[in-house]
Every structure is written in structure tokens, then in C-alpha cells.
Amino acid sequence: MVVHARKQPRQPRAKETVRAILEATAQILDRESLDAATTKRIAEVAGVSIGSLYQYFSHRDAILEALQDREFERTLAVMQAVFGDGHIDKAPIETVTAALRGLAQLYSQSPGLHRVLTIEGLRVAKSEHVHAFDRRVIDLVRHFLATIRAPLRVTDLEAAAFIIYQSVRATMLAHLLERPHGLDVDRLIAELTQLITSYVLGSAESRG
Amino acid sequence: MVVHARKQPRQPRAKETVRAILEATAQILDRESLDAATTKRIAEVAGVSIGSLYQYFSHRDAILEALQDREFERTLAVMQAVFGDGHIDKAPIETVTAALRGLAQLYSQSPGLHRVLTIEGLRVAKSEHVHAFDRRVIDLVRHFLATIRAPLRVTDLEAAAFIIYQSVRATMLAHLLERPHGLDVDRLIAELTQLITSYVLGSAESRG
Amino acid sequence: MVVHARKQPRQPRAKETVRAILEATAQILDRESLDAATTKRIAEVAGVSIGSLYQYFSHRDAILEALQDREFERTLAVMQAVFGDGHIDKAPIETVTAALRGLAQLYSQSPGLHRVLTIEGLRVAKSEHVHAFDRRVIDLVRHFLATIRAPLRVTDLEAAAFIIYQSVRATMLAHLLERPHGLDVDRLIAELTQLITSYVLGSAESRG
Amino acid sequence: MVVHARKQPRQPRAKETVRAILEATAQILDRESLDAATTKRIAEVAGVSIGSLYQYFSHRDAILEALQDREFERTLAVMQAVFGDGHIDKAPIETVTAALRGLAQLYSQSPGLHRVLTIEGLRVAKSEHVHAFDRRVIDLVRHFLATIRAPLRVTDLEAAAFIIYQSVRATMLAHLLERPHGLDVDRLIAELTQLITSYVLGSAESRG
DNA sequence: GATGAATGAGAATTCATTCAT
DNA sequence: CATGAATGAATTCTCATTCAT
Numbered sequence: 106m107v108v109h110a111r112k113q114p115r116q117p118r119a120k121e122t123v124r125a126i127l128e129a130t131a132q133i134l135d136r137e138s139l140d141a142a143t144t145k146r147i148a149e150v151a152g153v154s155i156g157s158l159y160q161y162f163s164h165r166d167a168i169l170e171a172l173q174d175r176e177f178e179r180t181l182a183v184m185q186a187v188f189g190d191g192h193i194d195k196a197p198i199e200t201v202t203a204a205l206r207g208l209a210q211l212y213s214q215s216p217g218l219h220r221v222l223t224i225e226g227l228r229v230a231k232s233e234h235v236h237a238f239d240r241r242v243i244d245l246v247r248h249f250l251a252t253i254r255a256p257l258r259v260t261d262l263e264a265a266a267f268i269i270y271q272s273v274r275a276t277m278l279a280h281l282l283e284r285p286h287g288l289d290v291d292r293l294i295a296e297l298t299q300l301i302t303s304y305v306l307g308s309a310e311s312r313g
Numbered sequence: 314m315v316v317h318a319r320k321q322p323r324q325p326r327a328k329e330t331v332r333a334i335l336e337a338t339a340q341i342l343d344r345e346s347l348d349a350a351t352t353k354r355i356a357e358v359a360g361v362s363i364g365s366l367y368q369y370f371s372h373r374d375a376i377l378e379a380l381q382d383r384e385f386e387r388t389l390a391v392m393q394a395v396f397g398d399g400h401i402d403k404a405p406i407e408t409v410t411a412a413l414r415g416l417a418q419l420y421s422q423s424p425g426l427h428r429v430l431t432i433e434g435l436r437v438a439k440s441e442h443v444h445a446f447d448r449r450v451i452d453l454v455r456h457f458l459a460t461i462r463a464p465l466r467v468t469d470l471e472a473a474a475f476i477i478y479q480s481v482r483a484t485m486l487a488h489l490l491e492r493p494h495g496l497d498v499d500r501l502i503a504e505l506t507q508l509i510t511s512y513v514l515g516s517a518e519s520r521g
Numbered sequence: 522m523v524v525h526a527r528k529q530p531r532q533p534r535a536k537e538t539v540r541a542i543l544e545a546t547a548q549i550l551d552r553e554s555l556d557a558a559t560t561k562r563i564a565e566v567a568g569v570s571i572g573s574l575y576q577y578f579s580h581r582d583a584i585l586e587a588l589q590d591r592e593f594e595r596t597l598a599v600m601q602a603v604f605g606d607g608h609i610d611k612a613p614i615e616t617v618t619a620a621l622r623g624l625a626q627l628y629s630q631s632p633g634l635h636r637v638l639t640i641e642g643l644r645v646a647k648s649e650h651v652h653a654f655d656r657r658v659i660d661l662v663r664h665f666l667a668t669i670r671a672p673l674r675v676t677d678l679e680a681a682a683f684i685i686y687q688s689v690r691a692t693m694l695a696h697l698l699e700r701p702h703g704l705d706v707d708r709l710i711a712e713l714t715q716l717i718t719s720y721v722l723g724s725a726e727s728r729g
Numbered sequence: 730m731v732v733h734a735r736k737q738p739r740q741p742r743a744k745e746t747v748r749a750i751l752e753a754t755a756q757i758l759d760r761e762s763l764d765a766a767t768t769k770r771i772a773e774v775a776g777v778s779i780g781s782l783y784q785y786f787s788h789r790d791a792i793l794e795a796l797q798d799r800e801f802e803r804t805l806a807v808m809q810a811v812f813g814d815g816h817i818d819k820a821p822i823e824t825v826t827a828a829l830r831g832l833a834q835l836y837s838q839s840p841g842l843h844r845v846l847t848i849e850g851l852r853v854a855k856s857e858h859v860h861a862f863d864r865r866v867i868d869l870v871r872h873f874l875a876t877i878r879a880p881l882r883v884t885d886l887e888a889a890a891f892i893i894y895q896s897v898r899a900t901m902l903a904h905l906l907e908r909p910h911g912l913d914v915d916r917l918i919a920e921l922t923q924l925i926t927s928y929v930l931g932s933a934e935s936r937g
Numbered sequence: 938g939a940t941g942a943a944t945g946a947g948a949a950t951t952c953a954t955t956c957a958t
Numbered sequence: 959c960a961t962g963a964a965t966g967a968a969t970t971c972t973c974a975t976t977c978a979t
Binding site: 553554633636639640642643644645646647655674675677679680681683684687688690691692694695696698701703704708709712713715716719720723 | 760761762841844847848850851852853854882883885887888889891892895896898899900902903904906907909911912916917920921923924927928931
Binding site: 137138217220223224226227228229230231239258259261263264265267268271272274275276278279280282285287288292293296297299300303304307 | 432505
């Protein structure tokens with residue numbers, strides 16, 4: 106899973122080192138910026154030597170990719186849990202709210218990390234990595250839409266999933282980074298739920 | 314207009330140089346990336362010397378800011394035209410469609426530029442520049458919502474404007490950069506119109 | 522006399538331009554620093570174009586050299602006046618005081634200029650220009666010492682002239698630049714007079 | 730001691746690198762000039778890469794400051810040794826001679842370095858560093874004057890110390906840089922001793 | 938003559954990566 | 959394995975000088 110790792114850490118000490126490196130990088134991205142995440146700074150914060158970075162990661166970007174992996178897995182896990190079979194009998198509006206809640210919590214834990222992931226998604230040469238993640242999330246959303254029993258207003262589920270994914274991500278991230286006053290997270294989730302359900306189901310259903 | 318210009322170009326040759334620098338930078342941002350826009354590369358593409366960059370721009374970022382300015386003004390002009398008095402009697406759905414069309418056209422002219430502007434908006438230390446632009450666009454949207462005659466479903470217009478702005482921007486940009494197959498721009502505009510009108514007005518009105 | 526001048530200014534307008542350039546440079550050296558005296562800045566302050574600088578001076582340093590010339594001539598003029606025949610009958614202490622007074626006045630008119638001239642004198646490859654000036658001043662001092670009628674305590678007049686020149690220059694300049702509190706210029710002159718006459722004549726004579 | 734060092738060199742190899750950098754810089758200052766001491770040139774002469782300069786010094790000037798420190802400490806050590814308790818019973822003329830001898834030796838070891846230090850003292854924005862050194866040397870001289878048992882001719886010891894410091898420094902440095910023929914260092918010291926003692930004590934005492 | 942736009946060599950500094958210890 | 963000193967390509971920016979208008 107850790108694609109670019111130079112060597113799989115097997116010993117406890119090695120695992121701890123890898124964990125420290127990823128934690129340090131996440132912290133720097135969260136509190137500072139992508140530019141601040143130099144190898145020197147990561148090594149400092151992690152409390153290891155620069156050499157150790159290259160023991161486990163072939164190049165600097167591999168560290169970021171490993172972090173992406175971790176965050177991608179967490180995000181997908183949250184969505185899979187919400188969209189899982191257990192929720193198929195609930196009202197769509199509740200599933201949507203649950204998904205948004207889960208995402209909001211995830212984002213708020215490391216907004217800087219998601220900020221960087223979004224920026225990566227804006228690169229011209231977007232990595233396969235990032236592309237595959239987008240694909241998987243959109244597939245999950247599309248699948249969710251397809252399993253809604255109520256009549257849908259939207260017909261092109263692929264397009265709808267794409268739009269919903271982009272809208273939710275951008276809005277949540279902007280909210281977290283800018284913290285516009287007078288708009289707390291619960292209210293944001295309520296509004297986004299409204300946005301999505303109105304779009305997908307039409308107002309009657311979303312009201313009911 | 315060129316806020317950070319070191320010197321206002323007076324002679325024709327000078328104006329041409331400034332134009333070449335901005336054009337070159339826009340092209341690099343469009344086709345490559347923000348990182349690729351080094352002073353060396355910009356000068357090369359513009360066909361001028363590095364020194365000439367600094368005749369008219371105090372530092373590298375000032376070139377980007379000048380480009381931002383240009384794009385900000387264009388964007389605001391489009392929106393002001395659409396939201397202007399002439400449209401107050403039209404159905405909201407038409408105004409929304411017109412605005413989205415205008416934006417889509419603008420974005421498609423220089424997607425890379427808007428990509429960079431979006432990235433700038435994701436920086437920890439977002440510049441006053443970028444912030445002010447976001448503010449003005451959201452104000453325009455809010456004002457538009459406030460002048461709709463039909464009964465609104467949303468109550469917090471500030472929140473609604475914020476969500477709409479972020480959603481439209483992210484979706485349009487992602488569409489332009491990824492070009493998801495099977496989703497042409499007209500369809501995208503139709504879907505986004507649906508998204509917005511359903512959210513703001515409820516389905517009955519948006520259908521009508 | 523203006524050694525490096527590219528062309529002798531003959532027309533009134535041209536003379537005025539040269540004057541403006543030298544004045545501007547002197548002002549910048551006085552108020553700012555040697556580094557601040559860029560061709561761009563000199564042209565700005567002088568109110569001429571950069572091109573005009575090169576109309577009259579072959580290269581930037583030629584401007585500084587012309588300034589040196591001017592200052593060197595002034596300095597030598599002051600000393601020649603004091604050490605001239607008229608003063609041969611006065612007491613040495615009075616001549617020394619008069620010379621110091623003249624120099625103090627000259628230095629205070631443009632301390633920054635003399636600062637730069639001193640720095641030039643500290644360059645490894647001191648220009649012939651600067652060297653020749655040092656030589657001439659020391660010759661003047663030596664000649665003055667040789668014409669004193671009272672018995673001298675010093676025997677090596679060349680050495681004495683060298684020491685006196687360096688001491689006076691450094692002390693006066695440091696005084697002007699640092700303005701040590703509690704030491705006004707009259708007091709400084711009195712002290713330096715004491716320093717020199719005691720050294721050259723011994724205390725009995727310097728007291729008388 | 731190395732105030733601006735970025736990192737304290739611990740390993741032998743590192744110490745050797747720092748030493749090489751300082752040695753190279755001193756050599757360039759001695760044989761060439763302050764302007765010649767570019768980072769590229771220092772690295773070349775030191776036989777290290779430019780990057781290594783920045784391992785140990787935060788910026789170019791920090792290298793010069795480290796050199797200054799080294800020289801300041803040496804200079805003060807020489808003067809403290811001479812003006813120390815052991816010399817209080819000796820004749821002032823001997824203490825002055827000893828001090829001048831010590832300084833002459835120090836200056837002759839690295840004239841270029843002292844040249845640069847003097848130039849730094851002539852900068853408009855003289856660094857606190859340099860200023861503090863001047864202050865300390867003048868304080869030492871003043872204290873020495875105050876402890877002389879013989880009756881002094883000078884009354885303002887602060888002014889006298891200032892004048893003596895500037896005169897000795899400038900004269901010794903000029904002597905070293907210009908090497909005026911017919912004036913060897915012993916003779917220079919004798920003359921400067923004469924200059925100082927005559928000034929401070931009057932000729933009778935300085936003769937005895 | 939006068940102008941000032943254009944030039945480009947050269948300066949300081951950063952940072953991912955390597956490798957001897 | 960771990961370390962961190964060393965590397966040097968690449969970046970931004972300055973400024974004396976030239977030359978077309």
C-alpha cells in the first residue's frame with residue numbers, strides 16, 4: 106500500500122520512525138504550509154536525521170504520497186461505513202447528513218492536510234494516486250445515488266456524483282480554512298444537506 | 314490597474330514588453346504549473362531578458378498579482394453585467410444560467426490561471442488581494458439572492474452565497490482540468506443551474 | 522583636470538548637467554552610502570537620465586573620481602592657504618590651529634564624502650589618484666614642518682608628516698561620524714593642536 | 730564565540746570546514762578586498778561547496794562577523810595584558826610602547842582584516858558589534874590614562890582616549906598598507922610613543 | 938544630445954539528495 | 959541502521975552598461 110516506500114519497516118523501532126516522519130509532516134502541513142515541509146524541517150520535527158527519511162522514503166514527495174494514502178484510506182473508510190448496507194433502509198437525507206458529518210470531522214482533524222491534498226488535485230500533472238482516489242469517491246457517491254429508492258430528479262448519476270463531490274469538498278475546506286463568522290459547522294452541514302437533497306431528489310422529498 | 318508595477322510603461326516598446334511578460338506567465342500557468350513560472354522561464358517564453366521583468370514588476374509575485382488583477386476584474390465584470398439591473402425582471406433561473414455561462418467561458422479561456430488563483434486561495438497566508446476578491450464575489454451573489462422576487466427557501470443569504478460560490482468555482486474548475494468524459498459544458502451548466510435553483514428556491518420554482 | 526571625463530562640457534547646459542550629477546552623487550554619499558550611489562539613483566537625484574551620465578563619464582567610478590578631484594583640490598587649497606608665505610612669521614601653534622580649523626570646516630561640509638574618500642584610501646589597489654593626493658598633503662605638511670623656525674624635537678620629518686596626516690584625518694572623520702558627546706569641534710581642534718605641537722616641538726614650546 | 734553560527738560544528742570534519750571557511754575569508758580580505766569576498770570565492774578558496782558556507786553561517790556577513798569577533802577578542806586580549814596590574818608600576822612610556830608593539834604585531838598578522846574592520850567602522854550604519862568594540866578599546870585606554878601616577882597634561886580623558894585610539898589605529902594601518910619607505914615598524918612605534926606621551930604627559934616627563 | 942528600455946553577468950541563498958563515518 | 963556534513967543546481971534579484979529612438 107505504501108507505494109514508494111524504499112523498504113518495509115518490520116522492526117518496531119523502524120515502524121516508530123516512519124510514524125514519526127508522517128506525523129511530523131502532517132503537523133507541518135497543518136500548521137504551516139507545503140513549502141515549509143522541507144526535508145530538514147520534517148526531520149527536525151520528527152526527531153530523526155535527514156538520512157533516516159531516505160531510509161524509508163525514496164524521495165521527499167514519497168512522504169507526501171504516504172500521507173495521502175493514509176488520508177485517502179480514512180476518507181474512504183468513513184464513506185464506506187456510511188454508505189454501507191446498514192444505511193440502505195434509512196432516509197437518504199439521513200445518510201447524506203451522516204456522510205457530511207463524517208467528512209467534516211475528518212477534515213477538521215487535519216485541515217492543512219486536506220488543503221494540500223486539494224492543491225495536489227489542482228496540479229496539471231495530477232498523480233495517478235490522486236486521480237484514483239477521486240475516482241473511487243465519485244464511484245461511491247454514484248453508487249449511493251443509484252441505491253436510493255425514492256425517485257431521483259437527476260438522471261446522469263455520474264455527473265451528479267462529480268458535482269456533489271467537488272462542491273462538498275471545496276465548501277467544507279473553505280469553511281475550515283476561512284472560518285466565516287456566523288456559520289458554524291452544524292449549520293454548514295445542514296445547508297449542504299439541503300443543497301444535495303434538493304438537487305438529487307427535488308424539494309418535496311428533501312422536505313419530507 | 315497594474316498595482317505592483319515598478320514603472321508605468323509609456324513607450325510602445327515598453328507596453329509590448331509588459332504584455333509579453335503577462336502573456337508568457339499566463340501561458341506557463343495554463344500549460345504547466347505555478348512552480349514552472351520561474352523568472353528565467355517567464356523571460357524565455359516572453360522573449361525578453363530577466364532584467365526586463367524587474368523593470369516593470371518589483372518581484373516575481375507581482376507578475377502573478379497583475380495577472381490576478383486582470384482576471385479578477387474580468388470575472389467581476391461578467392458577474393456585474395449578468396446581475397445588473399436589466400436582469401432583475403427575468404426569471405432567476407435565467408440569470409443563474411447566464412452567470413454560469415459567463416463564468417464557464419471565462420474559465421475556459423485560461424483554466425490554468427484560475428487553477429492558480431484557486432490554489433492561492435488555499436494558501437495559509439492568503440493574500441489580501443485574493444481575500445478581497447472572494448469577498449466581492451460573495452457579496453455580488455448575496456445581493457443577487459436578495460433581489461429575487463420569488464420566495465426563497467434559504468434564509469441565511471450569506472451562507473448560501475458562500476456555498477454557491479465555492480461549489481460553482483470548484484466544480485467548473487475540476488470539469489475544465491479533468492474533462493470527465495460524457496459531461497460537456499452545456500450539461501454541466503444545466504446541472505449547476507439545477508443545483509443552485511433547487512437549493513435556493515425549492516424544486517417547484519426551479520422547475521417552472 | 523577631470524581625468525576620466527568622456528567629453529569636456531562646453532555648453533552651459535552641459536556644464537549644468539555635470540554639476541547636477543556631481544552634486545547628486547555627493548548628496549547620496551553624504552546622506553546614504555557608497556552602495557546607495559547606483560547609476561539609477563544618481564540619475565534620479567540629479568534629475569537627468571542614465572544615458573546622460575554616460576555622456577560625461579565613461580563609467581560609474583569616473584563620477585566618484587571627479588568628486589574626489591573636486592574635494593582633493595579644495596583640501597589642498599585650504600592647506601596651501603594656511604601654509605602659505607603669509608603664515609611663516611606666525612607661531613606654529615597658530616598655523617596648526619588654522620589648518621585644523623580649515624580642515625574641520627571642509628570635513629563638516631560633506632562628511633560622507635570624506636568617509637568615502639577614506640574608504641577608497643583603504644582599498645588594496647588604491648588608485649593613483651588617491652595615492653597622489655596623500656603624497657601631496659604629506660609633502661605640504663613636511664614642508665611646513667621644515668619651515669618652522671623653532672627647534673624641532675622630531676628629526677624624521679617625513680615620518681612625522683605621515684603620522685600627523687593620518688592621525689588628524691582619522692580623528693576628525695571619526696568625530697564627525699560618531700559625534701561623541703561632550704567633545705565639540707573647538708575642543709577637538711584644541712586637543713589635536715596639543716597633540717601635534719607637543720609631538721613636534723615638545724611641551725615648552727607648545728605652551729609658549 | 731561564533732555568534733551567528735547556524736550550527737555548532739561537532740565532528741572533526743565540520744570543525745575543519747569552519748576553519749577553512751574563516752581562513753579563506755581572512756586570506757581574501759588580506760590579499761584582495763571586501764568586495765572580492767563573495768560566497769563563491771570564499772567557497773573556492775576554502776575548497777568547500779557554497780552550501781557548506783550556509784551550514785555554519787546564516788548569511789555571508791555572518792562569516793565576516795565571526796572573523797571580526799576573533800580579531801576583536803585578540804586585540805582586547807593584547808591590550809588587557811599590557812594594561813593589566815603588572816604594568817601599573819612601570820613607567821607610562823614603557824606601557825605605551827608595549828601596547829603599540831602588541832598592536833603592531835597583531836595588525837601585521839592580518840592587515841587586510843583590520844583594514845576591513847576599519848572600513849566597517851566607517852559605514853553609516855555601523856553595526857552594534859563594531860561600535861561595542863570601539864567603546865571597549867576606548868574604555869581600556871581611558872582607564873589606563875586614569876591610573877598613570879605622573880601628573881597628566883590632558884584633563885578630558887575620554888577625549889584623549891578617543892583621539893589616541895583613532896590616531897594609532899589609522900597610522901598603524903596606513904603604515905602597513907602603504908609601507909612608506911624609510912619608516913620601519915620600530916621607528917613607527919617610537920614615533921607614536923612620542924606622540925602619545927608628549928600629548929598626555931608633556932615633554933619633560935616623556936623625555937625622562 | 939538626451940532618453941530610458943533592454944540586457945545579462947553575477948550575487949546571495951535554498952534545499953533535495955548522497956554518502957562516508 | 960543511523961547520522962548529518964557536504965554538495966551544487968536552481969532560484970530570485972541587482973545594477974552597470976549599451977543602444978535604438
